[in-house]
Amino acid sequence: DVKVTQSSRYLVKRTGEKVFLECVQDMDHENMFWYRQDPGLGLRLIYFSYDVKMKEKGDIPEGYSVSREKKERFSLILESASTNQTSMYLCATKPDYGYTFGSGTRLTVV
């Protein structure tokens, strides 16, 4: 089975900090995704990447950037964290048969 590992389960950061959320997959999949999950809103796509150094904006990219220097690692960056970025962040990869999600990082910005 594909494994998607997110480095932190819980993070607390201060407003204005630069925040890195890391995601690693253990297969050679090209497509990786970052979603944000909020109650009543479901999951919304922030960014995705279809190859090393390739990225595309999703539905809510504002305030975020991404980095994919190696195929197995896809990082989400909050350039200057704000309280409205308090959320659950989910990374996913997409093999042919469907998406595989990590366990999520619950980020609180205070």
Add this chain to the structure above:
Amino acid sequence: GDSVTQMEGPVTLSEEAFLTINCTYTATGYPSLFWYVQYPGEGLQLLLKATKADDKGSNKGFEATYRKETTSFHLEKGSVQVSDSAVYFCALSEWGAQKLVFGQGTRLTINP
């Protein structure tokens, strides 16, 4: 654009009750449809999927049928268990597209 609408939650049922969670969608093409489940403290897991009209996806006693005429993909289970308590997400993916579009999620609680 594409969208998915799920029935409002939370839903609370007794063990062995019949479950239906409604899901309707709007899509420009011919999407694949999915149900994902999220157990407490975990990420999302694929529960079942259907890739074309009239397909029925099934897994762990759950079923959903792709109804193109009503643009629906309702999730059903004949007899729920306490272990089915989770949040359920309906989602679609357009053919050739990479991303999933999710509904807002429905929290299900099963009481013994």
